[in-house]
């Protein structure tokens with residue numbers, strides 16, 4: 478109960494932050510700002526910003542330090558841009574996201590493309606205008622790295638290339654998942670630590686925990702794509718198998734995929750326990766994630 482209460486508190490802070498920190502509805506160009514808000518305010522689990530806020534609160538400096546909320550919103554802006562672009566006809570060509578028509582279905586392709594671009598840019602505007610050079614510069618570096626060509630975008634590129642190949646190896650799939658998915662989850666925890674002036678050792682623990690949690694998250698996403706239905710997921714289920722995509726389920730089978738997800742979650746939990754106070758909220762979040770059904 479305590480966990481659920483804390484989680485809904487973090488999510489409410491994120492929702493409020495999104496509303497406050499995005500260009501206001503109705504301001505020019507209103508079609509673009511509506512499209513940005515349409516995708517960003519469509520719900521979603523808010524996993525990454527919640528991780529950032531929870532990580533920041535582990536450290537005593539957080540109390541008198543800068544507000545982690547703009548960094549949390551910046552991270553969700555980047556995540557949402559990546560979903561908008563991923564759904565475009567030139568990529569996954571999907572109709573449903575977060576239980577609603579995708580941005581290019583609700584608006585049009587050009588508007589969806591621009592809304593994604595604008596969310597990406599807005600993330601860095603938020604960081605640059607909300608923080609002093611310390612920790613602002615390190616936040617910019619962390620987010621740019623996680624979202625850039627060697628992580629999020631690089632993982633997406635390799636994923637697209639893998640779809641065209643007859644076989645994907647387990648190592649190639651792990652590369653895709655670590656970069657397309659885990660890097661942003663890793664960045665969430667590290668950025669929380671950076672805002673709260675965590676020391677180098679704590680930042681390393683947050684990074685390692687994020688990598689394992691991100692891997693677990695994506696393996697579970699693969700399992701859900703193969704086993705859950707569209708209504709429960711709020712996005713098209715069974716899409717990976719239909720597209721012949723390499724997934725943990727396809728390469729390792731359902732049982733092994735479940736075992737690997739369990740192992741990655743446990744590894745993340747072991748790292749969280751090394752953090753100040755044993756990070757009970759993050760430990761429980763990792764355990765809940767392992768059991769998620771959507």
Ligand code: GRG
Nearest residue numbers: 521522523524559560562563575630633658698
């Ligand atoms: C277009 C640069 C670019 C990248 C796209 C995020 C992404 C990379 C693709 C989306 C497809 C996918 C399965 C990505 C793996 C990460 C993932 C599971 C994203 C969905 O994140 P959730 O489940 O979504 O946290 P919500 O809607 O809850 O925020």
